[in-house]
Amino acid sequence: MLVKKMLRDMREHKMQFIAIFLMSFLTLMIYAGVGAEYTGIQQTVDAFYEDTNMADIWVYSNNINNDTFDKIKSMDSTLDAERQLVMDTTANLESDPSVKLHFIESNRIAKYYPVDANDIDLSDKEGIWVDKKFADAHKLKVGDNITLKYNGITIEKTIRGLGYSPEYVYQQADESIVPDSKLQGFAYVSYKAFPGENVPYSTVLVKTDDTADVYQQKFDDRVNLSNYTVLPFKDHSSVIQFQSEIDQHKMLGSMFPVIFVVVAILTLITTMTRIVSHQRTQIGTLKALGFTDKSLILHYISYGFYLTVIGSILGLIIGVNSLPYLFFPSMSSFYTLPVWKSGFDLSFAYVAILLIMVAVAFTYLSTKNIVRETPAQALEPKAPKVSGNSILERTRVWSKLGFNARWNIRDIKRNKIRSLVTIVSVMGCTILLISAFGMSDGMSDLKTWQYGTINHYDNQLIIDDNATIAQIDDVAAKVNGTKVMTKPIEVKVNDIKKTVNVNVYNESELITPTDENMHQIKLPSDGVTLTRKTAELLGVDEGDSIQWHLYGEDKWINSTIDEINADPSNQGITLSQDKLEEFGYNFTPSMIVTNNEVNDSYDGISSIFTIGQLQNSWDDMMESGNLLIAVLLVFALLLSLVMLYSLGVLSFTEVEIDLATLKVIGFKSNVIRRLFLTQQVTLAIVGFIIGVPLGYGVLRVMMDSSGDTFYYPVHYKPLTIIISFVCVIALTVIVNLLLSRKIKQIDMVESLKKTRE
Amino acid sequence: MSKIIEFQNVTKEYITGTNVLKAANNLNFTIDKGEFVVILGPSGSGKSTLLNLLGGLDKLTIGKITVDNEEISGYNEMQLTQYRADKVGFIFQFYNLIPNLTAIENIELINDVIGDKIDGMKYLKQVDLAEHAHQFPSELSGGEQQRVSIARAISKRPALLLCDEPTGALDSKTGYNIINILLNLAHEHETTVIIVTHNTQLSYLADKIIHLKNGRIEDIEINQNPLFIDQIEW
Numbered sequence: 001m002l003v004k005k006m007l008r009d010m011r012e013h014k015m016q017f018i019a020i021f022l023m024s025f026l027t028l029m030i031y032a033g034v035g036a037e038y039t040g041i042q043q044t045v046d047a048f049y050e051d052t053n054m055a056d057i058w059v060y061s062n063n064i065n066n067d068t069f070d071k072i073k074s075m076d077s078t079l080d081a082e083r084q085l086v087m088d089t090t091a092n093l094e095s096d097p098s099v100k101l102h103f104i105e106s107n108r109i110a111k112y113y114p115v116d117a118n119d120i121d122l123s124d125k126e127g128i129w130v131d132k133k134f135a136d137a138h139k140l141k142v143g144d145n146i147t148l149k150y151n152g153i154t155i156e157k158t159i160r161g162l163g164y165s166p167e168y169v170y171q172q173a174d175e176s177i178v179p180d181s182k183l184q185g186f187a188y189v190s191y192k193a194f195p196g197e198n199v200p201y202s203t204v205l206v207k208t209d210d211t212a213d214v215y216q217q218k219f220d221d222r223v224n225l226s227n228y229t230v231l232p233f234k235d236h237s238s239v240i241q242f243q244s245e246i247d248q249h250k251m252l253g254s255m256f257p258v259i260f261v262v263v264a265i266l267t268l269i270t271t272m273t274r275i276v277s278h279q280r281t282q283i284g285t286l287k288a289l290g291f292t293d294k295s296l297i298l299h300y301i302s303y304g305f306y307l308t309v310i311g312s313i314l315g316l317i318i319g320v321n322s323l324p325y326l327f328f329p330s331m332s333s334f335y336t337l338p339v340w341k342s343g344f345d346l347s348f349a350y351v352a353i354l355l356i357m358v359a360v361a362f363t364y365l366s367t368k369n370i371v372r373e374t375p376a377q378a379l380e381p382k383a384p385k386v387s388g389n390s391i392l393e394r395t396r397v398w399s400k401l402g403f404n405a406r407w408n409i410r411d412i413k414r415n416k417i418r419s420l421v422t423i424v425s426v427m428g429c430t431i432l433l434i435s436a437f438g439m440s441d442g443m444s445d446l447k448t449w450q451y452g453t454i455n456h457y458d459n460q461l462i463i464d465d466n467a468t469i470a471q472i473d474d475v476a477a478k479v480n481g482t483k484v485m486t487k488p489i490e491v492k493v494n495d496i497k498k499t500v501n502v503n504v505y506n507e508s509e510l511i512t513p514t515d516e517n518m519h520q521i522k523l524p525s526d527g528v529t530l531t532r533k534t535a536e537l538l539g540v541d542e543g544d545s546i547q548w549h550l551y552g553e554d555k556w557i558n559s560t561i562d563e564i565n566a567d568p569s570n571q572g573i574t575l576s577q578d579k580l581e582e583f584g585y586n587f588t589p590s591m592i593v594t595n596n597e598v599n600d601s602y603d604g605i606s607s608i609f610t611i612g613q614l615q616n617s618w619d620d621m622m623e624s625g626n627l628l629i630a631v632l633l634v635f636a637l638l639l640s641l642v643m644l645y646s647l648g649v650l651s652f653t654e655v656e657i658d659l660a661t662l663k664v665i666g667f668k669s670n671v672i673r674r675l676f677l678t679q680q681v682t683l684a685i686v687g688f689i690i691g692v693p694l695g696y697g698v699l700r701v702m703m704d705s706s707g708d709t710f711y712y713p714v715h716y717k718p719l720t721i722i723i724s725f726v727c728v729i730a731l732t733v734i735v736n737l738l739l740s741r742k743i744k745q746i747d748m749v750e751s752l753k754k755t756r757e
Numbered sequence: 758m759s760k761i762i763e764f765q766n767v768t769k770e771y772i773t774g775t776n777v778l779k780a781a782n783n784l785n786f787t788i789d790k791g792e793f794v795v796i797l798g799p800s801g802s803g804k805s806t807l808l809n810l811l812g813g814l815d816k817l818t819i820g821k822i823t824v825d826n827e828e829i830s831g832y833n834e835m836q837l838t839q840y841r842a843d844k845v846g847f848i849f850q851f852y853n854l855i856p857n858l859t860a861i862e863n864i865e866l867i868n869d870v871i872g873d874k875i876d877g878m879k880y881l882k883q884v885d886l887a888e889h890a891h892q893f894p895s896e897l898s899g900g901e902q903q904r905v906s907i908a909r910a911i912s913k914r915p916a917l918l919l920c921d922e923p924t925g926a927l928d929s930k931t932g933y934n935i936i937n938i939l940l941n942l943a944h945e946h947e948t949t950v951i952i953v954t955h956n957t958q959l960s961y962l963a964d965k966i967i968h969l970k971n972g973r974i975e976d977i978e979i980n981q982n983p984l985f986i987d988q989i990e991w
Contacts, residue, residue, distance in 0.1 A: 282855060288812065289841070
């Protein structure tokens, strides 16, 4: 019978119970859904690296002969090693795509991952195994022939299989800013296919348990090689690129849903507590009938239990199986993985259990509080608290206040908990909305900052690696452009090391650096400037000193930071050509930027990008991030709606009797409505005002934990605050107006006979 | 007749801040099995307190209450719950039905307490409400709701039926019916019925009348020849 009572209670107060269900559903859906996306990708890529026995270290050198290779293999810390020759070839296909051709001796480390037809057969001199995406883009099939050219050598082979490679999860041709399978690909052939006697191996793939630094030391001692580079797994360009994408998703996708969980728990607590306290006299009656405390507690616990269990489980299942698939199309156009599937993390289940436990615990506590009283007490309505006159009420101002103000001040004072709950819930909504809108602002700011404030050129000419200084100067003069050198460097402060860029250019109107507030600043021509993001990561500021060196050069340079600038995507140090040369480095520009019209027939230029192309690729790159923010925003709005609604319903039921009394006394319905609305809106405004700075605080924390590359500015935009304000207040007003329409329908006699619950 | 209830020096104090309120002050009386007892007194005289103590809804401060040779004033929470489930039926002024259970369900709710399988319809027939079995309390009149409440109370065949102003919210004709049912229970089924009221007319029907004032017993009247219900002007 109690089960029947519960079901009917749920039907009667369906909105409150639907709200509980929706809160747990939405929270789990967003938490698990977003989590499942990056967990799934992370798990897939980890498994991919595991399956293909991804290399731990790459050693690059000009010529790795048998003697050297034997020495490498015989090192203690080398668990396994494999030699390859990797050549940048051009395929004889439409738009002359570049193909990285691997001549391999064995296929044990960073193995080719066959998808279509056979795995690599090292005895097959005529066969080639090709990048599946590249083949698809060029409509190549197994059995087709492909012709590759390198420095006048032509290699023609028959495609034996199509597949993927762990080294090419992300690949990007020099001719394009974003991955484009029409323009780039990779292929494997057997060392026997090499057109010559001895293969000039250039790369060694190593499996080791040592870190890169330790390995390099042992390598120095053991192997006598004058010119070589050691690249650890985590710094491999494909690995770095993909991992930073996953990290970006993790950043956006882990912080934000945590706020969801916190806000949902708050609302869940207040809703469950209040549902129980509304049943006070019924609990008294049931006790008088002889129901045991235990059976009553169990009865009320089941109210919240079933709904949160069903809501969380459904949310978890639906979230995990829907949201990740929104992201996979844009992700798979950038990155190559054997499968794109959603993942599962135990934390999803923990959050579900947490929600359920919270609902159960707080229902338990509030039921316990009532059943602990004697049934005689529980049958009576709870005695109102005595509240003395406050200072305000003793002043003259009080007597001048209208009835509305007085009634509301007294009411808020008498119902401190209820008022506090309203304020806190509105605060939660505000935090959700401000941080969601703020993230979306941050993303669009990033683009205008990058392409509106800092970079003003129309064209970017990428300089060929083999271009001579004369060629570069010639082109720069022709297009009246600015030469820019961007190279990766390693910076070090105490024990913190970071890989960033060094940007070298002379003062120009085409590139104008800015401070954190996106205001243009002039960089010192005889000094070193560090970006804010890197300064924060290293824990330094203006006037401090840092050490850095170009990759490939051993000499560390000591510099004092003369200025701090801020840049959305290019972190590191900026200095002039003279300053660079003063440090003993050569100025080797990597691009020329210009506002002039350009044609594509300059010597020493490998490719040209217009600002429009750059912006498009920026959009492509940000697509999944923007999608993620859009999803979070939608959920923030939904959850806010549910919360504010359930809040309104609960508040209204609590004041309903007071309002009915006022009606009996002779107040007009619209006066009473205004009374109720004034209170709700006032509390909502207070909650909003407290919520805004907290929302920005949360946003700041999220942005700061966004990895090493991107610097998201947090700006207080009036429009964002206004939109959030309108959302919160409009929802509060609409919900309460809908409810207070009921005031007209209040049956005065009935509602006065009702005791306060 | 055998003694079923005995109050010995029963005192109940409520402490609010620095005030001590004696809602029941040194009460002594006995009630026999099957008696129809009326407790009379103005508001605040301690009527409801007496009933709550007797029904195990509240605990006394000093004294001893014996019901059926068991000292219920020494019971702990668990024993009190069991006592309410086994021996006591309550009827309240505002009926206290569970609003979202139908009439018959409100009665069969008792099955969850006594672990029995009573037939709600049988008791509804007894209070002449069979045709309203599947209506919700809000669809019933006050008198009908009170009859459901009586049916619920008697369905577990309690030794005591405790009624707090059972006719307080009803018009006189409906009240007459309710009292009639209660009288029948006492006289024909040997149920001890105790009614708390400030309606003095009921005293003409009672076997015993306890007058309360300011928490003390003013007088205990034994009515040797109670009137029949139709002898009273309603």
